[in-house]
Every structure is written in structure tokens, then in C-alpha cells.
Amino acid sequence: MSILKNINKVFDHRVRLGIMSVLMTNDSLDFITLKKLLDITDGNLASHIKALEKENYIKIRKSFIGRKPNTQYSSTHLGTLEFKKHLTALEHLINIKI
């Protein structure tokens, strides 16, 4: 059994790690905010969001703020749970003694 067994592949990429990290301390964030925080193209952001959505790690709420369309992203219960597990696995990994 590998020392990597509890490392979640979905969170293995910096962009998805970044998205989940900021969604831990923010109830929800919109597309543009995420895009600016991560400094990536909108297409690229959309695809990473989709990967997290596919796993039910984040959820989407569409609305209008004033008269502008606005999409808010937030972590699901599952997403929060799995992300915390991943962080615990990371901690164990970087403190490992063989």
C-alpha cells in the first residue's frame, strides 16, 4: 500500500487546489473573482470548475446582481470533507518517517 493512498488526484493540480482553498474560507465566490485570483483564462478556469463539479465537490448558483448575471461557486459538504481528508493526507506525507 502506497504512501500516496489518501492523496486525492482531483486536488493534485494547483488550480483545483487553489479553488478549493479559497472556497474553504469563503462561503461562495464568483467566476470573475476566481479568474482574477488564479490568473488563468476563462476557458481553463471553466474546465477546472467542471472537474470539481463532476465530483460533486462544488456547487453552482446562478443569479443576477442588479441586472448583471452572476454565478457563485461554493464547496459542497462532500467537497469540504474530501478536501480536508486530502489536506490531512498531505500533512502526513510531508511529515512521514520511514
Next chain:
Amino acid sequence: MSILKNINKVFDHRVRLGIMSVLMTNDSLDFITLKKLLDITDGNLASHIKALEKENYIKIRKSFIGRKPNTQYSSTHLGTLEFKKHLTALEHLINIKI
């Protein structure tokens, strides 16, 4: 400027993160030990090792133990430095407040 700016892409993959992690607490480890710890094929391990070697993050020492060939891998000064930077960046990322 992105919240990911200090995240090192070389350490972005779980296998390379795993290799560096175990090399932090072990002066050196050999190929077979790494292979067992990570539970990956030897070809795959060799290519991840190569990626770290290319960046001068790990160094190789070939010798014989008794009469068996043995290759020991260890972190370079640069590797240790950059890995610690990466871990600090990770900590900041997962504790980020916007």
C-alpha cells in the same frame, strides 16, 4: 498576481511530492525502496526521478552494496530549499483569506 505564484509546478504531482517528502527525512533512499513506497512501475518512477534530477532537486549516487548494484537518491541543497518554499506556499494557500 496569482495566489498560485509560489506553487512550484515540479512539486505539483503527487509522485514527485512523495519523493521529495521522504527525502526530507531520509538522507538517501534507493530505487527499490522508493518504488515500494510509491507503488508505481519502475519506468514511471524513473521518469519522475528524471524530472527532479533535471531541475537539480535530487542527486544520484551509484555504488555496490556487497556485490549488488545500488543507486541512492538524495535531495540537493537546492531541492530542499525549493521544496520548503513550496510547502510554505501550500500552507499560505490553504490558509488564505481574501
Next chain:
DNA sequence: AAGTTAACTTTGTTATACAAAGTTCTTTAA
């Protein structure tokens, strides 16, 4: 001489990441 093990390298395939361009919907300006 034949088999074994360590540590690779090579080959080929699949998956992932990414930019850039195109799309849809809606508002705001001329």
C-alpha cells in the same frame, strides 16, 4: 552458460492542460 536483479530507456497510448476563438444571453450606449 543460464538465470536473476537493479536500474534504467524506449515505445506507444491515453489523459490532461491550456489558449484561443466562438457562443449565448443580457445590459447599456448611440
Next chain:
DNA sequence: TTAAAGAACTTTGTATAACAAAGTTAACTT
């Protein structure tokens, strides 16, 4: 009432990365 613009995508195409499996080399062991 047409035009421009912005948000949030989707599509397309390309480049890179990851991976398994098979092949290779050098040395030992039997």
C-alpha cells in the same frame, strides 16, 4: 434599433504529461 460590451461558458485544436509494458545493460549468482 442597432451596436457594443460583459459574464460565463463551450468548442476546437495542440502540446505536454503520465503511464504501462516491453526492451536493455551490467553485474552477480548458481
